[in-house]
Amino acid sequence: MxxxxxxxxxxxxxxxxxxxxxxxxxxxxxxxxxSFLICxxxxxxxxxxxxxxxxxxxxxxxxxxxxxxxKLTTMLLIALFAGLIGTSLAAEKVTxxxxxxVLPLAEAEAETFNGQQADCQVTVTGGGTGAGITAAGEGRxxxxxxxxxxxxxxxxxxxxxxxxxxxIGYDGxxxxxxxxxxxxxxxxxxxxxxxxxxxxxxxNWKELNGPDKDxxxxxxxxxxxxxxxxxxxxxxxxxxxxPGVKTVAxxxxxxxxxxxxxxKAIGYLGYSYANGSDLGALTxxxxxxxxxxxxxxxYPLHRHLYFYTWGQPTACAQKFIDFVIGSDGQKVAGxxxxxxx
Numbered sequence: 503m504x505x506x507x508x509x510x511x512x513x514x515x516x517x518x519x520x521x522x523x524x525x526x527x528x529x530x531x532x533x534x535x536x537s538f539l540i541c542x543x544x545x546x547x548x549x550x551x552x553x554x555x556x557x558x559x560x561x562x563x564x565x566x567x568x569x570x571x572x573k574l575t576t577m578l579l580i581a582l583f584a585g586l587i588g589t590s591l592a593a594e595k596v597t598x599x600x601x602x603x604v605l606p607l608a609e610a611e612a613e614t615f616n617g618q619q620a621d622c623q624v625t626v627t628g629g630g631t632g633a634g635i636t637a638a639g640e641g642r643x644x645x646x647x648x649x650x651x652x653x654x655x656x657x658x659x660x661x662x663x664x665x666x667x668x669x670i671g672y673d674g675x676x677x678x679x680x681x682x683x684x685x686x687x688x689x690x691x692x693x694x695x696x697x698x699x700x701x702x703x704x705x706n707w708k709e710l711n712g713p714d715k716d717x718x719x720x721x722x723x724x725x726x727x728x729x730x731x732x733x734x735x736x737x738x739x740x741x742x743x744x745p746g747v748k749t750v751a752x753x754x755x756x757x758x759x760x761x762x763x764x765x766k767a768i769g770y771l772g773y774s775y776a777n778g779s780d781l782g783a784l785t786x787x788x789x790x791x792x793x794x795x796x797x798x799x800x801y802p803l804h805r806h807l808y809f810y811t812w813g814q815p816t817a818c819a820q821k822f823i824d825f826v827i828g829s830d831g832q833k834v835a836g837x838x839x840x841x842x843x
Contacts (some may be wrong), residue, residue: 593623594818600634600647601727602753603673603772604807608647610838611826622818628753631727632656638665638812644819646810649673649727649772663813670826672841674796675732675803676776677784678758682765684782688712691784693802696736699768702746707766720760720769721747728754731805732770770803774839793841807840 598608605628612624626647629637634646639660652665677691688710698704699719708714721744722729730740737744751757754771761767762780773791776783783791787802795801809823825831832842 593620594816596622596624596645596816596818596822597637597643598624598626598645598647598809598822599629599637599643601631601649601807602628602755603649603728603774604647604670605753606774607671607807607835607838607840608826610834611831612822614830614834615822615825622821624818624822630723630725630753631730632725635665635810638810641812644811644816645823646812648808648810649805650731651806651808652810660812666811666813666815668809668811668823668827669806669843670809670823671807671832671835671843672793672797673805673807674773674791674801674841675728675735675770675805676773676791677768677770677786677803678761678776678781679769679784680761680764680767681780681782683707683712683715683768684784686713689782689784690788691786693736693787696786697738698746700737700744700746702744705746713766715766717746718748718764718767719744719746720757720767721750722754722757722770723750723752726753728770728772731803735803773841777839796841 598612605626608626612626615622615624631646631648631650634643634648635652635656637643638646639656652667657665677696679688686707688707691710695704695710699717700721704710705717706714707717722732733740733742733744749760751760751769754775757769757771758775758781761769773796776791785791789795789801791801791803796804809826811819811823815823826835827843835842
């Protein structure tokens, strides 16, 4: 990924983006005006023609009236349809990017939000928390999705504007294992045991009263908010080395696929991905990862999910944020396996 290093270039990029944004906001009005002018012109032509038709013969008058009425009606419908398409295409765009943990939630919210109104059009892409914050800071996204709080280095890197934080839900990092491991009796794990697995000090499931199989540990990629939170809360530092890791997954969905596709794997992922009968969710430090324990903070790996904007959100970005944290948006969160505020 390319990072913009020059501050002047970043300021120019943001300035150009703002100019484009304000021009784009004018498009719905321009499209509506264009549609009105077309309809007005057609009506004027229609009235002019029928003002001169009485001078024609009766038979010609009937024939012409029918043909002209049919053609003008078709033209009017085309003009109105074109105006509606123009207005739809000119809807203010809101780009949301970042955390793959938040991704399914934001996609579900955007689908409902876009279906309820036509002024704002929200699009959502993943990439990881770090990538989302970078995109917001560089003016390429209006909203960053994050599964951790923004860091001091990220704040200082884009210090021209202050990032605005919006809590959108609760989450917990769930420790999951392949179903054969869970069925063999490994149903809980301590922080010390988990830390030793990822440090490469525990390498076989029999050390945890499981089967005699090598442990296949899966971690998340650099830039992942889930990885940073896991490393900080379990390993003790976001910068720690994890030599016990056998593979790195690009997103929570990939972690789940890798765990369910193995007979000896362990991984960590967001709460909404941990549901299902094809993997085993472990009790961590004696606490079950459920909605109640995550919301009250008794589950040790609990966290919040966030939206961030660089500076004050645009009108449509604010409208989408208000929807997400409002009653309708929180209902969407619960229906999609996320934990509402």
